Amino acid sequence: MDVLQILVNGLMLGALYACIAVGFSLVWGVLNVINMLHGSFIVLGGYLAFFAWRDLGLHPLISLVGIAAMLFALGWVLQYGLINHIVARPVLTTLTLTFGLDMIVYNVMTLAFTATPRRIALDLGVLHASDVVVPVDRIIAMVLALVLTSLLFLLLRTSSLGRAIVAVRMDRDAASLMGIRVERIYAVTFGIGALMAGACGSLLAVVYPVTTMMADQFLGKAFVVCVIGGLGSVPGALAGGLALGLIESVSGHLVGPQHAMTIGFSLMILLLMTRPTGILGTQGYE
Amino acid sequence: MSTAVLEVDNLSRAFGGVQAVNGVTFALTPGEIVGLIGPNGAGKTTLVNLVTGVVSPSSGTVRFGGRDVTRQRPWQAARNGLARTFQVVQPFPEMTVLDNVAAGALFAGRAASRADAEAQARDHLSFVGLAYEAHRPAAALPLPGRKRLELAKSLAMKPKVLLLDEVNAGLNTGEVEQALTLMRAIADRGITILIIEHLMKVVLTLSQRILVLHRGKLVSEGEPKAVIQDPVVIEAYLGRKFAERQNKLANA
Amino acid sequence: MTRGVTIFIACTAVIAIAPFVADNYVVRLCTFLCMYAALALSWNVIGGYAGYPSFSTAGFFGLGAYAGALLQHAGMNLVLSWLAATVVVAVLAASIGCFILRMKGHYFAIGSLAIVEVLRLIASSWASLTGGGDGLNVPILQGGPDFAGRVFLFSMMAMMIACFAMTIAVDRTRLGFGLRCIKQNEDAADMVGIDVTSYKTAAFALSAMFCGTIGAIYASWVAYIDPSDAFSSLLSLKVPVMTLLGGPGTVLGPVVGAWVFVILEEMIWAQFLELNRAILGIVIVLLIFTLPGGLLGLRLPAWNWRTVVGLRNRVPEAQ
Numbered sequence: 124m125d126v127l128q129i130l131v132n133g134l135m136l137g138a139l140y141a142c143i144a145v146g147f148s149l150v151w152g153v154l155n156v157i158n159m160l161h162g163s164f165i166v167l168g169g170y171l172a173f174f175a176w177r178d179l180g181l182h183p184l185i186s187l188v189g190i191a192a193m194l195f196a197l198g199w200v201l202q203y204g205l206i207n208h209i210v211a212r213p214v215l216t217t218l219t220l221t222f223g224l225d226m227i228v229y230n231v232m233t234l235a236f237t238a239t240p241r242r243i244a245l246d247l248g249v250l251h252a253s254d255v256v257v258p259v260d261r262i263i264a265m266v267l268a269l270v271l272t273s274l275l276f277l278l279l280r281t282s283s284l285g286r287a288i289v290a291v292r293m294d295r296d297a298a299s300l301m302g303i304r305v306e307r308i309y310a311v312t313f314g315i316g317a318l319m320a321g322a323c324g325s326l327l328a329v330v331y332p333v334t335t336m337m338a339d340q341f342l343g344k345a346f347v348v349c350v351i352g353g354l355g356s357v358p359g360a361l362a363g364g365l366a367l368g369l370i371e372s373v374s375g376h377l378v379g380p381q382h383a384m385t386i387g388f389s390l391m392i393l394l395l396m397t398r399p400t401g402i403l404g405t406q407g408y409e
Numbered sequence: 410m411s412t413a414v415l416e417v418d419n420l421s422r423a424f425g426g427v428q429a430v431n432g433v434t435f436a437l438t439p440g441e442i443v444g445l446i447g448p449n450g451a452g453k454t455t456l457v458n459l460v461t462g463v464v465s466p467s468s469g470t471v472r473f474g475g476r477d478v479t480r481q482r483p484w485q486a487a488r489n490g491l492a493r494t495f496q497v498v499q500p501f502p503e504m505t506v507l508d509n510v511a512a513g514a515l516f517a518g519r520a521a522s523r524a525d526a527e528a529q530a531r532d533h534l535s536f537v538g539l540a541y542e543a544h545r546p547a548a549a550l551p552l553p554g555r556k557r558l559e560l561a562k563s564l565a566m567k568p569k570v571l572l573l574d575e576v577n578a579g580l581n582t583g584e585v586e587q588a589l590t591l592m593r594a595i596a597d598r599g600i601t602i603l604i605i606e607h608l609m610k611v612v613l614t615l616s617q618r619i620l621v622l623h624r625g626k627l628v629s630e631g632e633p634k635a636v637i638q639d640p641v642v643i644e645a646y647l648g649r650k651f652a653e654r655q656n657k658l659a660n661a
Numbered sequence: 662m663t664r665g666v667t668i669f670i671a672c673t674a675v676i677a678i679a680p681f682v683a684d685n686y687v688v689r690l691c692t693f694l695c696m697y698a699a700l701a702l703s704w705n706v707i708g709g710y711a712g713y714p715s716f717s718t719a720g721f722f723g724l725g726a727y728a729g730a731l732l733q734h735a736g737m738n739l740v741l742s743w744l745a746a747t748v749v750v751a752v753l754a755a756s757i758g759c760f761i762l763r764m765k766g767h768y769f770a771i772g773s774l775a776i777v778e779v780l781r782l783i784a785s786s787w788a789s790l791t792g793g794g795d796g797l798n799v800p801i802l803q804g805g806p807d808f809a810g811r812v813f814l815f816s817m818m819a820m821m822i823a824c825f826a827m828t829i830a831v832d833r834t835r836l837g838f839g840l841r842c843i844k845q846n847e848d849a850a851d852m853v854g855i856d857v858t859s860y861k862t863a864a865f866a867l868s869a870m871f872c873g874t875i876g877a878i879y880a881s882w883v884a885y886i887d888p889s890d891a892f893s894s895l896l897s898l899k900v901p902v903m904t905l906l907g908g909p910g911t912v913l914g915p916v917v918g919a920w921v922f923v924i925l926e927e928m929i930w931a932q933f934l935e936l937n938r939a940i941l942g943i944v945i946v947l948l949i950f951t952l953p954g955g956l957l958g959l960r961l962p963a964w965n966w967r968t969v970v971g972l973r974n975r976v977p978e979a980q
Contacts, residue, residue: 512850
């Protein structure tokens with residue numbers, strides 16, 4: 124396979140990975156909570172997009188907005204209602220809680236949607252550029268992923284809400300002393316995390332078949348991206364996502380795609396041992 | 410110098426671009442009380458960290474009881490007889506005061522058993538005046554209590570050398586007086602003390618010798634009276650007003 | 662302490678009678694009671710005492726399962742294969758521990774999860790050794806189902822008793838005390854003379870090796886293992902939850918938690934197979950919000966659990 128093709132594949136994959144991971148990274152960085160529900164949120168977004176397309180005739184680009192809103196609401200409620208109360212507890216407690224919530228969501232989704240793989244087939248054809256072949260739907264997905272990620276970046280940089288979120292990430296107590304309502308910020312952040320996951324899920328449904336069994340894989344990828352790129356920062360997630368995409372593309376070509384996960388995880392373990400803050404990241408909480 | 414219990418030779422450590430400790434050399438003889446003063450950021454705590462193995466030096470050596478311990482880990486330093494307190498107190502918050510001290514006795518102090526460690530712990534708690542708090546969780550103690558807990562814990566470790574890092578920070582005058590009495594009692598037991606302090610009263614009362622650290626370097630060393638007259642020290646740390654006041658007191 | 666031990670012995674004796682008075686279903690249930698109690702007790706050493714949130718139980722369980730299965734295939738005697746599997750897992754755990762214990766908190770938790778994932782992926786791909794996704798058949802014990810049932814019940818029971826004894830040993834010795842100090846404040850523990858690295862590695866290895874033995878026994882018991890069964894992340898989640906349910910950092914807590922969990926599971930959600938996971942999830946949510954100290958941490962006014970069971974460690978409640 125052409126080197127350029129591998130690179131392009133890797134970058135397109137990477138953009139999607141970045142989008143998958145950025146919400147997860149934000150939640151981890153700001154709340155110090157690892158959101159085990161993230162993978163399920165992505166799958167949920169994918170399923171909602173699929174059913175909106177199949178049963179309501181809505182084009183994914185349109186349903187994207189609605190799905191993003193729904194998932195934001197879901198995330199916000201979960202955080203404000205449940206997770207906020209245990210945010211200060213030890214790692215084991217928060218991790219187990221989100222794990223437990225994930226069990227519920229996963230089960231409900233499997234019952235409601237069944238595990239049959241669903242994909243939105245838009246049939247937009249392929250693009251040829253020099254020797255590189257790129258399906259158009261992937262390009263669209265990649266562009267949108269980058270757009271979403273950039274929007275989040277802008278939000279964090281320029282809006283007062285965004286600045287409040289960053290303040291809470293840096294120092295929760297100081298932020299609270301500044302008059303920031305930390306519990307609300309937590310709820311909004313978690314909501315944003317869910318929103319990004321759901322939106323990304325809708326995009327993924329255009330490119331890959333989505334099933335509940337993929338939830339774990341998405342979660343795993345999000346972890347790896349965070350470790351590679353660092354926590355709580357959008358550039359970090361972008362760098363990590365692109366890096367992972369490229370690594371998977373290259374290793375997929377060298378040893379076969381079925382080993383992609385193993386390589387990703389092994390790399391993550393290696394990084395955790397040597398440089399847990401990642402390539403770009405701010406030091407996350409422990 | 411073979412009688413020195415702790416020898417630090419040309420010790421240096423840089424963090425990134427900052428030279429935190431720069432070629433520091435000094436020695437402590439058994440039973441001395443030595444004060445270490447200097448402005449904030451001079452490298453005093455870093456020096457203690459280097460000596461106890463929390464941080465490894467870029468160059469230089471540390472010798473304890475004649476043996477080279479430059480590369481030792483903190484727990485080894487503790488077991489060898491080198492104890493230290495923290496500027497920001499570090500107890501085991503949910504464990505009882507008794508257990509906190511017993512930990513010192515059991516591990517670094519090489520007590521024979523849990524029971525033995527607890528008996529020793531009780532003694533040390535009485536010594537520092539915390540016996541009545543023995544069964545409260547350490548987190549429940551107010552600041553002076555926590556400082557005394559640190560002291561008790563360090564004593565339980567049966568140290569030959571005790572490094573006290575701003576033990577009096579945050580204490581009011583009355584509490585400082587009590588702390589002074591305690592430290593004299595500790596010195597009477599034959600333990601060598603290196604005390605880092607900003608309270609000049611404490612340093613001058615207790616120390617037989619003073620070391621002055623400034624920007625990582627040892628800029629002055631000697632008897633208290635001489636050191637506080639040293640213009641370098643006055644410039645770097647003490648300030649003219651203090652020197653003038655001391656002169657007035659000396660001449661009065 | 663002795664009151665709790667007595668209760669434990671009494672319950673174990675009751676379980677031991679099971680094969681002679683009840684049917685195979687009950688024997689099977691009792692075997693699970695022993696197995697999960699043993700797993701929870703093992704986890705407690707690294708998770709409850711040392712405070713390192715490990716999700717690696719399934720990793721070492723599966724490793725032991727495969728090691729035991731493969732050794733049995735190679736013709737080794739049953740019990741010997743279990744012991745050999747234990748050694749393999751202990752050695753591997755100590756080596757992995759050297760690396761993974763450098764991390765703390767979230768990073769450690771993820772690292773431990775990653776171990777399970779990587780091991781599962783290796784087991785799936787190394788088909789020539791492990792049979793890959795097709796799984797591995799283990800030679801079935803001769804002597805008929807009743808006899809086999811008894812053998813495995815008593816084997817798991819032996820593991821439970823061994824883990825219980827190990828926990829008491831840890832709780833009473835320097836190791837336990839040191840681990841508690843490490844959990845409270847690792848830097849202060851270092852300064853007080855505790856060789857933190859060795860203690861953590863010992864806890865991790867101890868925790869892992871019993872999981873290995875239990876895995877090996879499990880493999881022989883069910884006579885067939887495959888990667889998703891042996892390296893199930895659900896197991897890695899259930900075991901800490903059981904310990905949390907009972908009371909982490911105590912001697913009897915894991916046992917109580919495991920038994921309550923298994924019986925609940927059997928009664929309630931095995932009936933609702935489809936909602937299996939959701940119910941587990943709900944249980945977890947309820948557990949976290951209503952029982953922060955586990956069952957043994959409950960302060961019931963009428964009967965004080967601590968007096969009844971008498972097996973909490975001696976830290977009084979912080980105000």
